Structure formats: structure tokens, C-alpha cells
Amino acid sequence: MSLSLLAALSLTFACGDSSSGEGNDSTSSDETNSGDGDGDGDTTMEAGTNDQGDGDGDGDGDGDGDGDPGDGDGDGDGDGDGDGDGDGDGDGDGDGDGDGDGDGDGDGDGDGDGDGDGDEACQEFAGEVAPIPPDVMFLLDRSGSMTDTGFDINDPNKTRWQALYEAVEAVVGNGADSQIAFGAKTFSTQGFGACGVSVNPDVPIAIDNANVLLANIPGPMAIVNGGTPTVLGITNTMAYMEQYESQGGAKFIFLITDGRIGCTDQDEPDPDQAALDEAVATLENGLMNGVTTYVVGIAPSIFGPTLMQMEAMAIAGGAPKAGVEKFYRADDADMLQEALEAVVEDSYGASCFLDLAEPPFFPDFTKVVIGDNIYELVDDCENESGFVYTNMEFSQIEVCNAACDDLGIEQSAEVQYYCNPG
Structure with missing residues (x-):
């Protein structure tokens, strides 16, 4: 007698026969073997036959009571593993690999690669991520000397202001304003x-x-x-830029002037030096507060303190031009446009911030690919190459040092989200 039948008979014996109301295993007039008396053909021998049932009452003959003929496991799916999903592996997820994670690879980590480490990109941006648009404020000298002509040998009738306007028009009107947020301030007002x-x-x-x-x-x-109130122009513009609520991009001032600092305090022993000292201090403080200043000189005079002032302001602003001369010199209209194009391109390349389409689920495992280099999260953006999050929502990152240099060259990055391997 099989074990399943023994179990069924024992259960029947303990519980009794529901049809009799008192539990017995007697043989009826039409039965030659003891059974449950329920008429389903399982533990009885029917009249005129030699067929014996299983005693579980389900009518399938396997003794497990589930009605799924013949496997004896009791789950009703017919595969014999007892989990009910029909794949035969016993883990209940239906993929047949037995690891229970449902990906079918058998390693248990759910990423489908079979290696068990879980370190596969769970979400990767389909498109490239561009730097956040930087914020640029043109600080434009509109003093009386800007109406002078003759500085451009190719067009001697063109005023300095006309050349400046056309240069600004060229750099903002060619689509750059879709990638850079521009504003303007003139001085004097x-x-x-x-x-x-x-x-x-x-x-x-x-x-x-x-x-x-x-x-x-x-x-x-x-x-x-x-006049040329350069110091007051810098002071008021810097105050605006420092408090300006940027979308996260870098902040810049483009100071474009043709002459020496004017409107100085004549009560000072050296008015020119005092004015320069104030301008330099304002530019240095602004740089520490995240505002970088470029200096462009339109046909500056080689006499007096003009060149020295422009050099000092360019260095203090944090964006000195490479080479011997640190400000961007423009001795004609073409040079002026080239200078503005250079500072616009340089400022855009200096933007080291990226907005994420959505925050990563595991922020510590994000990776940033720029060109051929892969960067990871770092603790110290000032001294390490990699990236940091700029907010607690993990919706924006700043790339640091070599990563920022690469972003300036590539102008795009790929951000990869990874799952926690634990």
C-alpha cells in the first residue's frame, strides 16, 4: 500500500465518514474493501469490478486530494514540485531556474546576467546630457568715448559703440542664447x-x-x-549676479570697456589706484561667491594706467586670457567680435553642472561618462576628479576638475544609473 494511500486512510479514519455521521470503515453490500463511503470511486471497489480508489475523495486516483491526476504533490499544477507554478523548479516564480528572482538566469540578483553581482545599468539615459546653460551679464561701457570713430582701419566711420553692438548681436543672435542665458547692463546709466x-x-x-x-x-x-564709472558698474552688477537665483549654471560678467576707470574719488592720494583697488576687491569677492569676470578692452590707450587696470581686473576676475596679455584686446571690429566669441565659448565650456532627467534610486552607484573617461562620486570636488550632487534631491550634479575639463571639450556627458549590488 502506498504512503499516500496510508495517509489518506489515516485521515479518513481519524475524521470519520461524513456520509455516515459517525465514522466507520465497514464494507457496504456493493463494496469488497473498506473506504470512505462517499461514492466517488476512490477507496471502494465498485460492484462487478476490481478497481481500487485512493481514499482522498477527489476522484483522480493519486491520493493527494488536489484533483490533478497522478503527481501526488497536492498543489494542483501537475509538475510534482509543490509550488503551484507549473515549471518544476520549486521556487514559485515561474521562470524555471530555481533562484526565485524571476529573471531566469539562476544567480539570484535580478539583473539577468547570471553573475550574481547586480552591477548592471538599471537605467541609462538614452540621450546625451548637455551642461546647464551658464548665466552671462554683459557689462557694457556706453561712455562718450564710445562714439569715437577711426579705431577700425577697415571701417574708419564706424563708432566703437556700433562695433560693440554688432559684436554682441553676432554672438547672441546665432543661436547661442538657447544655450546661454544672457542679460545686459550699460554704464553709465x-x-x-x-x-x-x-x-x-x-x-x-x-x-x-x-x-x-x-x-x-x-x-x-x-x-x-x-562718464566711465567702471567701479560702480562692477559693484552693482556683481551684487545683482551674486544674489541672482540661477538654474544651477555658472555665473559670468563680461566687462567690455574702452578706457581707464573714470568717476574716481579725487580726494584719494592716488585716485586711479584707489579705484583699481576697489574694483579688484569686488571682482575677487565675486569670484569667491561664484561669479567669474572676463575683461575685454576696445582699443585701449597705451598711455596712462589703462592697460595696467585691465590686466589687474582680468586676473582678479578669474578668467585671464592665456598668453602674456591677460585681458582680451580688440583693436578693430573683427577682433572685438572674435574676443566676444572666445569668451562666450570659454564661459560655456566652463559650465560644470548637469541636470538629471530623474534622480537615481541608488545615488552612490551613479557613473558619468565623458568622452572616453568614466567618473564616479567623490567627497571633495575641490581636490578630486569626479562628481558631486548639488542638492539633497540628487537632481543635479557638478563635475569636478578633470571631469569638468573633459565636459568643456566634449560639451556632453552620459549619466548611467546602477543598482546597489547588495
């Missing part, structure tokens, strides 16, 4: 006197801002006038 400068910009910083910017600074044929 019209209506504030020869040495006055307003607190607010002429054109607030915004993306896709070329048309608004060009419409709200003096046109190319305008007759500009006033």
Missing part, C-alpha cells in the same frame, strides 16, 4: 548722470533672450554719452 549706475540691469538674464537684449540696449547708430 542713462538718466543717472555722467557717473550714475542703476542697481538693476537694463536686460534681466534669461534664456532665448537675444531679441529682448538687442532691443533694450542703445542701437548701433545711437550717440551714447556719459
Whole structure:
């Protein structure tokens, strides 16, 4: 007698026969073997036959009570493993590998590669990630000397202001305003006197801002006038940039002027040096607060302190030009446009921030691929090459040192999300 039948008979014996109401195993007039008396043909011999049942009452003959004929495991799926999914591996997930994670590879980590480490990209951006647009404020000299002509031998009738306007138009109007947020401020400010400068910009910083910017600074044929209050222009513009709530991009000022610092305090023993010291201090403090300043000189005079002032401001601003001369010199209209194009390109390349389409589920396992190099999360962005998160939501990263240099060259990055191998 089989073990399943023994178990069934024991259970029947213990529970009794539900049809009799008192539990017995007697043989009826039509049965030659003891059974449960329920008429299903399982533990009885039917009249005129030699067929013996299993005693479980399900009518299938295997003794397990599940009705799935013949496997005896009791789960009803017919595969004999007892888990009910029909694949025969016993883990219950239905993939047949026996590891229980449902990916079918048998390693238990769920990534489907079979190696068990789990270190496969669980989400990878389909497209490239571009740097966050930097914020650039043009600080434009509109003093009376900017109406002078003759500085451009190729077009001697062109004023310095006309050349400046056309250079600004060229760099913001070629689509760069979709990648860089531009604003503008002129000094002195019209209506504030020869040495006055307003607190607010002429054109607030915004993306896709070329048309608004060009419409709200003096046109190319305008007759500009006033003094050259460079220090006050730097001071007010720096204050605006430091408090400006950026979208996360780097902040820049493009100081473009044609002359020496004006509107100085004549009570100082050396007004020029005192003004320069104040300008340098403001630029250095701004740099420490995240605002970098480029200096472009339009046909600066070789006499007096002008060149020395521009050199010192360019160094203090944190973006000195490579080479002997540290400011960007523009002795004609073409050079002016080239200088502006250079600083625009350089500022965009210096943007080291990336917005993530969605925060990673495991932030510590994110990787950033820039060119041929792979960078990982670091603790110290100032001294290590890699990246750090800039907020607690893990929605933005800053790439550091060599990674930022690579981003400046490649202008795009791939961000890969990985799962925690634990």
C-alpha cells in the first residue's frame, strides 16, 4: 500500500465518514474493501469490478486530494514540485531556474546576467546630457568715448559703440542664447548722470533672450554719452549676479570697456589706484561667491594706467586670457567680435553642472561618462576628479576638475544609473 494511500486512510479514519455521521470503515453490500463511503470511486471497489480508489475523495486516483491526476504533490499544477507554478523548479516564480528572482538566469540578483553581482545599468539615459546653460551679464561701457570713430582701419566711420553692438548681436543672435542665458547692463546709466549706475540691469538674464537684449540696449547708430564709472558698474552688477537665483549654471560678467576707470574719488592720494583697488576687491569677492569676470578692452590707450587696470581686473576676475596679455584686446571690429566669441565659448565650456532627467534610486552607484573617461562620486570636488550632487534631491550634479575639463571639450556627458549590488 502506498504512503499516500496510508495517509489518506489515516485521515479518513481519524475524521470519520461524513456520509455516515459517525465514522466507520465497514464494507457496504456493493463494496469488497473498506473506504470512505462517499461514492466517488476512490477507496471502494465498485460492484462487478476490481478497481481500487485512493481514499482522498477527489476522484483522480493519486491520493493527494488536489484533483490533478497522478503527481501526488497536492498543489494542483501537475509538475510534482509543490509550488503551484507549473515549471518544476520549486521556487514559485515561474521562470524555471530555481533562484526565485524571476529573471531566469539562476544567480539570484535580478539583473539577468547570471553573475550574481547586480552591477548592471538599471537605467541609462538614452540621450546625451548637455551642461546647464551658464548665466552671462554683459557689462557694457556706453561712455562718450564710445562714439569715437577711426579705431577700425577697415571701417574708419564706424563708432566703437556700433562695433560693440554688432559684436554682441553676432554672438547672441546665432543661436547661442538657447544655450546661454544672457542679460545686459550699460554704464553709465542713462538718466543717472555722467557717473550714475542703476542697481538693476537694463536686460534681466534669461534664456532665448537675444531679441529682448538687442532691443533694450542703445542701437548701433545711437550717440551714447556719459562718464566711465567702471567701479560702480562692477559693484552693482556683481551684487545683482551674486544674489541672482540661477538654474544651477555658472555665473559670468563680461566687462567690455574702452578706457581707464573714470568717476574716481579725487580726494584719494592716488585716485586711479584707489579705484583699481576697489574694483579688484569686488571682482575677487565675486569670484569667491561664484561669479567669474572676463575683461575685454576696445582699443585701449597705451598711455596712462589703462592697460595696467585691465590686466589687474582680468586676473582678479578669474578668467585671464592665456598668453602674456591677460585681458582680451580688440583693436578693430573683427577682433572685438572674435574676443566676444572666445569668451562666450570659454564661459560655456566652463559650465560644470548637469541636470538629471530623474534622480537615481541608488545615488552612490551613479557613473558619468565623458568622452572616453568614466567618473564616479567623490567627497571633495575641490581636490578630486569626479562628481558631486548639488542638492539633497540628487537632481543635479557638478563635475569636478578633470571631469569638468573633459565636459568643456566634449560639451556632453552620459549619466548611467546602477543598482546597489547588495
